[in-house]
Amino acid sequence: xxxxxxxxxxxxxxxxxxxxxxxxxxxxxxxxxxxxxxxxxxxxxxxxxxxxxxxxxxxxxxxxxxxxxxxxxxxxxxxxxxxxxxxxxxxxxxxxxxxxxxxxxxxxxxxxxxxxxxxxxxxxxxxxxxxxxxxxxxxxxxxxxxxxxxxxxxxxxxxxxxxxxxxxxxxxxxxxxxxxxxxxxxxxxxxxxxxxxxxxxxxxxxxxxxxxxxxxxxxxxxxxxxxxxxxxxxxxxxxxxxxxxxxxxxxxxxxxxxxxxxxxxxxxxxxxxxxxxxxxxxxxxxxxxxxxxxxxxxxxxxxxxxxxxxxxxxxxxxxxxxxxxxxxxxxxxxxxxxxxxxxxxxxxxxxxxxxxxxxxxxxxxxxxxxxxxxxxxxxxxxxxxxxxxxxxxxxxxxxxxxxxxxxxxxxxxxxxxxxxxxxxxxxxxxxxxxxxxxxxxxxxxxxxxxxxxxxxxxxxxxxxxxxxxx
Numbered sequence: 001x002x003x004x005x006x007x008x009x010x011x012x013x014x015x016x017x018x019x020x021x022x023x024x025x026x027x028x029x030x031x032x033x034x035x036x037x038x039x040x041x042x043x044x045x046x047x048x049x050x051x052x053x054x055x056x057x058x059x060x061x062x063x064x065x066x067x068x069x070x071x072x073x074x075x076x077x078x079x080x081x082x083x084x085x086x087x088x089x090x091x092x093x094x095x096x097x098x099x100x101x102x103x104x105x106x107x108x109x110x111x112x113x114x115x116x117x118x119x120x121x122x123x124x125x126x127x128x129x130x131x132x133x134x135x136x137x138x139x140x141x142x143x144x145x146x147x148x149x150x151x152x153x154x155x156x157x158x159x160x161x162x163x164x165x166x167x168x169x170x171x172x173x174x175x176x177x178x179x180x181x182x183x184x185x186x187x188x189x190x191x192x193x194x195x196x197x198x199x200x201x202x203x204x205x206x207x208x209x210x211x212x213x214x215x216x217x218x219x220x221x222x223x224x225x226x227x228x229x230x231x232x233x234x235x236x237x238x239x240x241x242x243x244x245x246x247x248x249x250x251x252x253x254x255x256x257x258x259x260x261x262x263x264x265x266x267x268x269x270x271x272x273x274x275x276x277x278x279x280x281x282x283x284x285x286x287x288x289x290x291x292x293x294x295x296x297x298x299x300x301x302x303x304x305x306x307x308x309x310x311x312x313x314x315x316x317x318x319x320x321x322x323x324x325x326x327x328x329x330x331x332x333x334x335x336x337x338x339x340x341x342x343x344x345x346x347x348x349x350x351x352x353x354x355x356x357x358x359x360x361x362x363x364x365x366x367x368x369x370x371x372x373x374x375x376x377x378x379x380x381x382x383x384x385x386x387x388x389x390x391x392x393x394x395x396x397x398x399x400x401x402x403x404x405x406x407x408x409x410x411x412x413x414x415x416x417x418x419x420x421x422x423x424x425x426x427x428x429x430x431x432x433x434x435x436x437x438x439x440x441x442x443x444x445x446x447x448x449x450x451x452x453x454x455x456x457x458x459x460x461x462x463x464x465x466x467x468x469x470x
Contacts, residue, residue, distance in 0.1 A: 012033075043103065109267060154347065157345050160329075168338065177292050185298055186307070204227045230274055249266060361423045371463075385401065388401075439456065441453075
């Protein structure tokens with residue numbers, strides 16, 4: 001037994017392959033050494049499981065799982081064909097392994113700069129890509145000219161975000177990248193580039209259920225990056241809320257089939273590419289700071305020669321130079337601190353997505369505030385309500401817009417879904433458009449009406465104070 005325990009800690013003695021279908025070795029010591037390299041028994045939320053350790057060097061694709069979990073009997077069945085002779089008996093080596101291997105008290109993805117507890121199994125197994133100094137001119141130009149459309153401010157923040165993922169995978173930035181663009185412009189290629197920097201701890205996803213579905217947490221909990229291709233989450237507020245939680249929550253619930261839900265730490269980052277007008281709901285209520293929204297240039301759209309050279313760089317040695325640059329990157333050199341990664345800068349593209357994300361009633365409200373005037377049907381007749389002019393109102397009301405509540409609500413909400421509560425709450429819509437701005441709610445004279453409940457919208461949100469919806 002002492003020899004078995006000693007052998008399991010001797011990695012040099014084991015068979016070099018991490019593939020569970022490959023041989024274990026010729027002797028009992030070699031077999032135990034191999035199993036010690038490949039597997040770890042753990043306590044997973046009160047249930048005994050065996051984890052297959054990932055091998056960074058033998059993955060045939062970045063899409064393969066980084067870790068596999070076995071139940072006890074599945075693990076024993078996996079090794080029934082590897083009988084080992086001990087004395088006069090033939091023994092399943094998996095049984096001997098389970099009787100002697102040191103248990104782990106739990107597991108989780110614990111990337112640096114965090115330190116993994118001694119008795120934990122760390123799902124973070126490092127990075128496949130190895131850095132090497134060199135030129136990455138082709139890829140640098142692609143990021144600047146195609147992904148950032150030659151905008152150096154966008155480029156500098158994007159490099160900060162990428163360097164943070166490389167240097168501090170164990171710190172969640174709380175921000176995500178959304179890249180819009182027409183087909184064949186390079187947004188998918190940039191996703192491949194990011195995936196190389198995160199592999200093997202990344203997932204490439206295409207279906208909504210794989211991102212925010214019931215079992216999504218099981219695979220996302222093992223990732224520091226998820227690349228979502230051609231995403232169309234649309235304006236669904238429930239999905240938008242779930243995406244926000246994925247972006248900034250430091251924990252994630254993993255519901256493994258056949259097991260109870262476990263809560264694990266989350267260091268997930270999202271890169272979402274799409275050609276949809278509304279990839280996801282971006283509400284203008286402060287939550288948009290989570291999203292750094294870009295739109296790709298069409299300069300090389302469907303340019304086969306350009307993308308052949310680009311993909312050769314992504315799949316070749318140039319990525320080692322990108323990694324070397326990001327590993328050595330100092331945020332102070334660009335006027336940043338690492339904390340700046342937590343607040344995505346506003347972009348014209350993000351403002352446009354926020355406008356397109358508006359419901360029809362909210363868009364109508366934004367238009368009224370931008371115009372500073374509205375014509376309503378009041379008591380069977382039309383009446384126009386406009387902002388107060390200087391000298392024709394009480395002091396402090398100059399530039400404000402006062403409207404009768406009932407008629408204004410009917411006008412705004414008539415273009416919405418009657419069954420949708422959010423489409424019938426004018427004040428809630430206004431608060432999403434202008435957080436922390438107060439609407440005056442009183443009763444008295446409004447227009448030609450002497451005694452009506454009215455709302456008064458302040459001057460600083462009228463006209464130039466509000467961007468009219470496109």
